[in-house]
Amino acid sequence: MARPRKFVEADAERAARDTFHRKGFAGTSLSDLAEATGLGKGSLYNTFGSKEELYARAFHSYCDDAITNTAQILERSQPGLHGVLAYVERIVEETIEDPARPGCMIAKATSELGSTTPAVRGEAHRTLRAMEDALATHLSQARDNGELRPDSGDPEDLATLVLALTRGIEALGAAGYDADALLKIGPVLHQLVAAASKTP
Numbered sequence: 001m002a003r004p005r006k007f008v009e010a011d012a013e014r015a016a017r018d019t020f021h022r023k024g025f026a027g028t029s030l031s032d033l034a035e036a037t038g039l040g041k042g043s044l045y046n047t048f049g050s051k052e053e054l055y056a057r058a059f060h061s062y063c064d065d066a067i068t069n070t071a072q073i074l075e076r077s078q079p080g081l082h083g084v085l086a087y088v089e090r091i092v093e094e095t096i097e098d099p100a101r102p103g104c105m106i107a108k109a110t111s112e113l114g115s116t117t118p119a120v121r122g123e124a125h126r127t128l129r130a131m132e133d134a135l136a137t138h139l140s141q142a143r144d145n146g147e148l149r150p151d152s153g154d155p156e157d158l159a160t161l162v163l164a165l166t167r168g169i170e171a172l173g174a175a176g177y178d179a180d181a182l183l184k185i186g187p188v189l190h191q192l193v194a195a196a197s198k199t200p
Contacts, residue, residue: 009047012037016048017058022102024112025055056119062105063127070131080142081193084135084162089186091166095173096182103174107167128163135159152196165189 015036020028030041030051039047048054073090077083094101102108106124113120136159142148143155152158165185172182 012039012047013054013057013061016054017061020055020058021062021105021108024108025051026112056123059105059109059120059123063123066106066127067130067134070134074134074138080138080145081147083138084142085186085189085193087135088162088166088169088189091169092182092185095169096179099173099176099179104167104170107171132156132159132163135162148193148196 015038016033019032019036023032028051030044033039033044033051033054034041037044044054048057070087073087074083077086106127109120110124114124115121136155139148139155139158139162143150143152169182169185
C-alpha cells in the first residue's frame, strides 16, 4: 500500500532540509535534492515548486524546531537560572558530541543569503527573538526569586548576551575548538552568575 502523500512529502522535505543544512543553498544542486529526497526533478517541482521555495520551507522548519528545542530544554529544567545554565550546557554538549555536525543553519543561512534575501533574514530574526524571549522569561524569574541582584541588568539584555554566547559556542565548535576548552564554558558561566548573585 502506498504511503499517504503528506508523509512522503514530509520525509522529502526533511531530507532536503538536511542537504541544504550541510551544503548551503548555493552548494545544493537539483541533482543533490533529487538524490536526497528520492524524487525526480519533475516531482520536486510539482511537490515543492522552485529550489527557492523548497529552501524557504526547509529553513522555516529548521527555525521552528530551534524554537521548540529551546523551549523544551528550558521547561525540563527548574525555573530561573537553572534553566538558562542548562540551556548553555546543552549547547556545549551538542557541539562536542558530534564535531562533524554541520553547525547552525540560521548562521549559515544569514551569512549566505541574509543580505540579499529579506525572507531569510526575517525568518532568522523571528527565530532568534523567540529564543531570546524564552531565555528572558527565565532570567526574569531569576531576578524575581532573588537568584540575580536587582541591579544585575535587564532580563532581555541578559537574554541577548546568553543567546550571543550560545551562537559563539556553535561557531567555535565549527572552527574545531578543542572539546576541553568548550567544556570550561559552563563552569566559568556558573562563576559569573554566582558573582552577579552576590550582594555588593
